Amino acid sequence: MRIDSQQYVAFLEEVMASYPKVDPISIVHNKYPVHHSLKVKKWLGDNIKMSVFYSWPPASGDLMPMDAVFTDILNEFDAKQIRVHSEKDLYKEVEKCFLMLTQKENYVNSLISRIPLQLQQIVLKKGESV
Structure with a gap:
């Protein structure tokens, strides 16, 4: 079962809420399509508290x-x-x-x-x- 972009954004919001004193929160994205959807990219762009390592190796x-x-x-x-x-x-x-x-x-x-x-x-x- 894969999650859709709305579920993934909800997960990211939950992560942000659970780390109120951490700035930025660094996350790794892999090749799953949901990580590269327009909705997720827009949400990440609007939330400067999240830092994404886009160049992480595929086998990470x-x-x-x-x-x-x-x-x-x-x-x-x-x-x-x-x-x-x-x-x-x-x-x-x-x-x-x-x-x-x-x-x-x-x-x-x-x-x-x-x-x-x-x-x-x-x-x-x-x-x-x-």
Whole structure:
């Protein structure tokens, strides 16, 4: 499920509200179309509190622990053949998988400790995904 530009702008507004003393708030955009929609570009242009790194390497997501968590959640869905038929059920299943993963001993530390190796691999691949 992908979010549309209106949902993404609402998310950015929520991020801004949660960091009232941070100026600017730096974010990274990847290649998802919603990040480059006219509505999002206009909103970012009107909100100088947000700073976007547009030149971030395409494989930067490979370095973000949260992306690794979502990959692990998707792997759990595949391994357990989890199928959902509503948005509500999807959120419930994602939450269950997230809790199961993050309660594993050293799970978060392992995510963070992988970053240097992933960075080396991205450099070797000249910015492409690992």
